[in-house]
Amino acid sequence: MAALPPVPESPEPPRRGRRKEARPGELLDAALDLFVEKGFAATRVDEVAARAGVSKGTLFLYFPSKEDLFKAVVRKNIAGRFPEWDLEMETFEGTSSELVQYCFQTWWERVGSTKASGLGKLMLSEANNFPEIAEFYRREVVEPGHRLIRRILQRGMDRGEFRPLDLDHAVYLVLAPLMFLMFSQPSLSLCIPNPDTFSAQEYIRLQAENVLQGLCVRPT
CATH class of the missing domain: 1.10.10.60 (Homeodomain-like)
Structure with missing residues (x-):
């Protein structure tokens, strides 16, 4: 019985023929x-x-x-990820100190080291000219971010791991080092004399340790 002829491979679809x-x-x-x-x-x-x-x-x-395009970009890269981050916080089994260190590191991996970190810098420079966009960013990024940090700090206080804190101001202890790193990108050489030897991961690790020195309950 004669073999069937080989089936020719389908040609690569043209660019305009991709799935919508x-x-x-x-x-x-x-x-x-x-x-x-x-x-x-x-x-x-x-x-x-x-x-x-x-x-x-x-x-x-x-x-x-x-405007709709920009909002979709923010939701895809930052705002839409808060449900995932909230779930990670709720199911985290380590200490609150470990949770803070985990948040610092994962923020860098998922946002700070990506192009999405430039969105915060963009809003800082253009918020006054586009108040509707600024309000959107505040509502969908800034406020959920603050709520997440407050929950982490409250967790530490409830467990007796963190000292009593004024949460309205303590959130900025966590945010400040991350904001410095975010706003210094990509103009790192303007803020740091030797950017070639600067390690963002080491900076994140040291800042997490520094923040925890102030948060944790001190031995009597």
């Missing part, structure tokens, strides 16, 4: 790049579409305005 559901993610990645590189005001939607390899009309099918 793949395009929103590509648009959000391109938008993140451009927003961080150029800022909100200077970024044009046609540039985002071109970088993602689609038409401007395709972009507007998913995101009706540049």
Whole structure:
């Protein structure tokens, strides 16, 4: 019996023939790049579409305005991750000191060392010109971030691991070193004399230890 002829491999689909559901993610990645590189005001939607390899009309099918596009970028990279982070905090089995160290390290790995860290710097520089966007960022990033840190500190106090704290101000003990690292990117050489020898991971480790020196209950 003669062998069947081999089935020819399907050719690679052209770029325009990709699945539609793949395009929103590509648009959000391109938008993140451009927003961080150029800022909100200077970024044009046609540039985002071109970088993602689609038409401007395709972009507007998913995101009706540049504001909607920016909000989607923030939700994908930061705001949309708070449910995951809240669950991690609730199920964490170590001490509160270990939880603080874990939060410092994972923040760096998931946000601080990525392009998403540039979104906070962008908002700091452009908030006054775009109050609606600033209010959105405050509501969906700043406030949930503060609530998460407060819960971590309250956990430590409830367990007798942390001394009594004014949580309205103590949250900034945790935030301050992270904000320095975030806002110094990518202009590290302006803040640090020898940026080539600076290790962000070592900085994070030392800052976590330093914060915990102030938080933890001291032996009598």
